[in-house]
Amino acid sequence: MRMAELSRTSGVPVATVKYYLREGLLHPGERTNRNQARYDDTHVRRLRLVRALLDVGKLSISTVREVLAAIDSADTSLHDILGVTQHGLPVAGTEVPDDEARDWARERVDSLLDERGWHCDHDSAVTESLVGVMATLHTLGHTGVASMVDRYADAAQRIAEDDVRHVAGLAAKEDVVETAVVGTVLGDALLASLRRIAQAEVSGRLLGSAGEPVSPPESA
Amino acid sequence: MRMAELSRTSGVPVATVKYYLREGLLHPGERTNRNQARYDDTHVRRLRLVRALLDVGKLSISTVREVLAAIDSADTSLHDILGVTQHGLPVAGTEVPDDEARDWARERVDSLLDERGWHCDHDSAVTESLVGVMATLHTLGHTGVASMVDRYADAAQRIAEDDVRHVAGLAAKEDVVETAVVGTVLGDALLASLRRIAQAEVSGRLLGSAGEPVSPPESA
Numbered sequence: 001m002r003m004a005e006l007s008r009t010s011g012v013p014v015a016t017v018k019y020y021l022r023e024g025l026l027h028p029g030e031r032t033n034r035n036q037a038r039y040d041d042t043h044v045r046r047l048r049l050v051r052a053l054l055d056v057g058k059l060s061i062s063t064v065r066e067v068l069a070a071i072d073s074a075d076t077s078l079h080d081i082l083g084v085t086q087h088g089l090p091v092a093g094t095e096v097p098d099d100e101a102r103d104w105a106r107e108r109v110d111s112l113l114d115e116r117g118w119h120c121d122h123d124s125a126v127t128e129s130l131v132g133v134m135a136t137l138h139t140l141g142h143t144g145v146a147s148m149v150d151r152y153a154d155a156a157q158r159i160a161e162d163d164v165r166h167v168a169g170l171a172a173k174e175d176v177v178e179t180a181v182v183g184t185v186l187g188d189a190l191l192a193s194l195r196r197i198a199q200a201e202v203s204g205r206l207l208g209s210a211g212e213p214v215s216p217p218e219s220a
Numbered sequence: 221m222r223m224a225e226l227s228r229t230s231g232v233p234v235a236t237v238k239y240y241l242r243e244g245l246l247h248p249g250e251r252t253n254r255n256q257a258r259y260d261d262t263h264v265r266r267l268r269l270v271r272a273l274l275d276v277g278k279l280s281i282s283t284v285r286e287v288l289a290a291i292d293s294a295d296t297s298l299h300d301i302l303g304v305t306q307h308g309l310p311v312a313g314t315e316v317p318d319d320e321a322r323d324w325a326r327e328r329v330d331s332l333l334d335e336r337g338w339h340c341d342h343d344s345a346v347t348e349s350l351v352g353v354m355a356t357l358h359t360l361g362h363t364g365v366a367s368m369v370d371r372y373a374d375a376a377q378r379i380a381e382d383d384v385r386h387v388a389g390l391a392a393k394e395d396v397v398e399t400a401v402v403g404t405v406l407g408d409a410l411l412a413s414l415r416r417i418a419q420a421e422v423s424g425r426l427l428g429s430a431g432e433p434v435s436p437p438e439s440a
Contacts, residue, residue, distance in 0.1 A: 052360065079427040086416060092409055118421045126420075130413035133406055140272065144386065145403045151382050152407065153414050155375045160418035162371050162437045164426055166364065183365045184419070186353055187372065188412045189312055193350035194373050195411075196404065198380035200306060200346075201338045206384055207299040217382045 003029075006039040010047040017047065025050050025064055049178045053085075057181040063088030071173045078168070078176060085177055089184065091125045094132030098139050105134035105146075112149060116157075151217070163187065223249075226259040230267040237267065245270050245284055269398045273305075277401040283308030291393045298388070298396060305397055309404065311345045314352030318359050325354035325366075332369060336377075371437070383407065 006029075007014045020026040026046055029037030046068075053059045053067060067088065070081040096102050109131050110122060120127060137146040163183055167176045226249075227234045240246040246266055249257030266288075273279045273287060287308065290301040316322050329351050330342060340347060357366040383403055387396045 048361075056360070077428060079423045082423050082427070083420065086420060089416075091413070091416075094409075113417070116421075118417060119424075120417050120420050126413055126416045130410065130417070133409045133413065137402070137406055140276070140402055141268075142399060142402045142406075144390075145399065145406065148382060148386060148403075148407075149410060149414075152379065152410050153418070155379050156411055156414035157418045157422075159372065159375050160415055160422045162368060163415075163419055164422040165437045166368060168427055170364075179362060179365060182357070182360055182362045183368075184416065186357055186362075186365065187368075188408075188415070189314075189353045190350065190369060190372050191376055191411060191415075192408045193311070193346055193353065194369075194376035195380055195383075195408070196306060196309075196311075196346045197333070197338060197340050197350070198373070198377045199383055199404070200303065200340050201336075202377075202380045202384040203299045203302050204339075207302070207388055208297060217385045 001039050002036065003039065006043055006047075010044050010051075012047050012051065020047070020050060023061055023065070025061070025068060045172075045174055049174045052178045052182055056185050057085075057088070058090050058185075059085075059088045059181075067177060071177060078173065081173060081177060082167075082180055085180060086184070087125075089181070091129040092132075093129065094136055096132055096135040096139065098135065101135040101138040102131065104138050105131045108134055108146065108149070112153060116153065148217075159187075159191070221259050222256065223259065226263055226267075230264050230271075232267050232271065240267070240270060243281055243285070245281070245288065265392075265394055269394045272398045272402055276405050277305075277308070278310050278405075279305075279308040279401075287397060291397060298393065301393060301397060302387075302400055305400060306404070307345075309401070311349040312352075313349065314356055316352055316355040316359065318355065321355040321358040322351065324358050325351045328354055328366065328369070332373060336373065368437075379407075379411070 001009065003014055003017065006012075007017055010017070012020075017026065021028060026043060029039040029043065031037050050064060050068075053064045054061075059067070063084075067081070067085050070076045070084045096105075109127065112118075113120065113122065113127075134146050134149065137143060163180075167179045167183065170176050170179060221229065223234055223237065226232075227237055230237070232240075237246065241248060246263060249259040249263065251257050270284060270288075273284045274281075279287070283304075287301070287305050290296045290304045316325075329347065332338075333340065333342065333347075354366050354369065357363060383400075387399045387403065390396050390399060
């Protein structure tokens with residue numbers, strides 16, 4: 001297909017397609033004469049992935065380039081491709097001016113990771129983000145909420161297991177990466193909404209009328 | 221204590237304390253002469269709650285006023301107080317121009333709520349938010365991720381059960397409300413970080429080397 005049809009099929013404006021070509025996010029088409037090239041389904045597929053990485057994942061152009069290079073390299077494992085992708089996803093930063101709170105949170109997170117045998121990089125952006133949230137809870141005097149982190153980790157592990165099995169079942173590497181990004185970003189939003197709905201439900205059941213006292217969750 | 225000490229103890233600037241007094245977010249102190257009043261621990265406690273509702277929960281001033289009125293009303297159940305509070309928490313809005321996707325998502329969410337016997341308001345902001353995310357997944361062609369919503373709902377229900385039992389175990393209504401807001405908002409951030417760390421862990425285990433094929437999650 002020509003550029004005009006590629007644009008129509010993919011829903012990406014011609015100027016944007018040309019920009020992706022210049023930036024190396026899209027492989028060149030097959031040149032048919034000095035001013036024209038022919039594109040095929042691989043271009044449509046790649047454009048779809050690039051849009052998902054940029055629009056849903058909010059990855060930078062240079063990270064998208066790295067992810068695509070990992071996909072196109074025959075000897076990069078799926079785990080490593082997903083690693084490059086996840087590394088590029090923005091994480092919520094938390095500024096915690098309180099050193100004591102940060103030290104407390106760091107120790108708590110380190111031991112959580114050790115106890116679970118989670119061998120991730122203790123200094124990665126996402127671990128830093130976890131430390132930041134825990135430190136904020138400490139600063140606010142809500143270590144009670146922080147003490148529930150083990151239960152949250154149980155839930156997160158169960159969800160992650162489903163997440164990874166879901167993407168691993170897809171055939172093409174591009175599908176795996178696209179689904180991982182969409183599933184991670186929008187999955188957070190799904191979980192947040194469902195948690196609130198479920199909280200209202202549980203609250204109605206346990207606290208709706210002045211009944212017997214509610215037993216606290218068993219300590220983890 | 222005098223205003224200056226109330227400000228020091230609570231960490232809230234004097235001008236802000238006076239603003240809260242004018243807005244009715246803080247009950248007046250006991251007047252000792254024409255220009256001075258005496259404050260006590262109830263003021264310190266209330267200021268702490270107001271800060272959490274405004275800073276962490278991002279509630280509007282008028283919603284904070286409603287939440288405080290619910291707390292101060294003897295015949296409002298804890299469930300209703302939490303309802304007013306949760307109703308005021310901002311939710312992520314999603315604009316979905318595609319009517320077909322929205323109808324599809326609406327039907328999916330309605331049947332999810334019905335199957336679980338979740339009797340929440342099908343038109344509430346948080347349900348709308350869930351519909352928006354599902355519709356976005358449909359528009360992006362990721363109904364595979366949307367099909368995992370049942371598993372996410374299982375996880376959300378388990379977490380919500382712990383959340384509500386945790387706050388219900390607290391003695392003062394103000395503690396319940398403050399902890400509910402902090403736990404809901406920062407709990408989302410905890411979950412999101414933990415999910416990413418767990419994904420990397422599971423991915424390393426299942427996809428790190430070219431091993432046997434990975435079995436997909438059982439269909440829900």
